[in-house]
Amino acid sequence: MRIWLGFGLEVYTNNAAYGWWTTAHGNWNCVCIGGLTMGALAILGDDTTNTAPRIPNHIIPTAVANHAQGATPDGSWTETANSWYFGITSHAEIASSHIYVSGNQQLFDYGDHEYSATAVPPLNRIQKPEYALFQRDRPDAAKPWSMPWYDPAVSGAYWNGLALDHYFEDAADSWACMRTSWTDINGWYVAMKAGAPTGHDSHGNLDGGDFVIDFAGMRWAGELGSGDYIADGYFTSEAQDSPRWTYYRTRTEGRNTLVVNKHNQLVTAAPTCKFASSDTRQESSTVFNVPSDSAAMFTTDLTTNYG
Known part of the structure; x- marks a missing residue:
């Protein structure tokens, strides 16, 4: 353990080259x-090399300046929903929602996704009991963190209001x-994204207009998940000619959106939304x-995605 902490x-202390992650927001x-x-x-209490006691003095300022900024002002996350879950769990472990991104069957799994977890860390300490209630009702709620974070005093319906x-x-x-x-798993769930395709710690895809549809207990329009993280050039660049966009699951053709002449969308795409x-x-x-008067509408202009 001391050896690995020494690398960290x-x-x-010496600006090791493998420390590029210190400034990442995701x-x-x-x-x-x-x-x-x-x-x-x-x-x-057992480290005689004085390595462990020195770690917190370095990592706390880094956490505050970087991954604590991963949440965007509107409550979403700088990466994908899967990376939100993965990253914010570690953030919660250090500090000792994401409700809308969970559909009736699984997450709206845009961008890189290794799996489609539906649970979220129950951050009871932020005085939002609905988050803990939501996590408690997920199919995969039984996790090690549920024991120290479980609050039996929290009750009610997370969807109330x-x-x-x-x-x-x-x-x-x-x-x-x-x-x-919120309670009928056989009901409709539709989600669509627009947003910038890059700038998500290299976890975004060229997928403006990407959408999923859940109905009658099934996902009718969905995603294939991530490409292979160790594939050549997967994380080398987000430029238009990057090897990343040659892989089917990251290029436009492999996402659930419009494709024009099999071309990729522009990495500079900035579609407008209503x-x-x-x-x-x-x-x-x-x-x-x-x-009967319930309604919602979301539109995005994808013409800017292709130039």
Whole structure:
């Protein structure tokens, strides 16, 4: 353990070349710093080399300046939903929602996704009990973190007063979703993204207009997930001619969106979006009938994606 912590300390004391993750705003920063934190705490009283006690003095300022900034102003995340889950879990472990991105069957898994987890860390300490309630009801809720973070005093319905649709408007990763119910897994869930295709710690895809559809207990329009992280050139660049965009699961052709002459979208794409909603909200009952005047609309101009 001391050997590995020593490598981490080298990043801060001697600017080791492998420390590029120290300035990342996404899960690379969260996970690397989280590992150093937990490792240092584990041997803090037994480390005769004075390595472990020096770790927190370096990682806390780095965490505040970088991965704590991973959340965008509208409540979304600088990377993908999967990386949000992966990264924010490490952030929560260090500090000791994401509700809308979970569909009726699985996440809206745009960009790089290794798997489609539906649970989120129950961050009870931020005084948002609905987040803990939401996580408790996920199919894969049973995780090691559930034991120290579980709060038996929290009760009620996480969806009580929660809008059926939402628009994350930050231009970097704008997307919207809408559903017919928070409690009926056979209902409709539709989500679509626009946003910039790059600038997500290399986890974005050329996928403006990407969408998913859940209905009747099935995902009818979905995603293939990530490409191979160790494939040649996968993370070398986000330029238009990058090897990354030659792989099917990252290029436009492999995503659930419009394709023009099999061309990739532009890495500089910045589509405009419009969103409108009747702001229909579900109350505490598990049975919800959508009012006849309920409506939501999301449009994006994809012509700017192809130049």
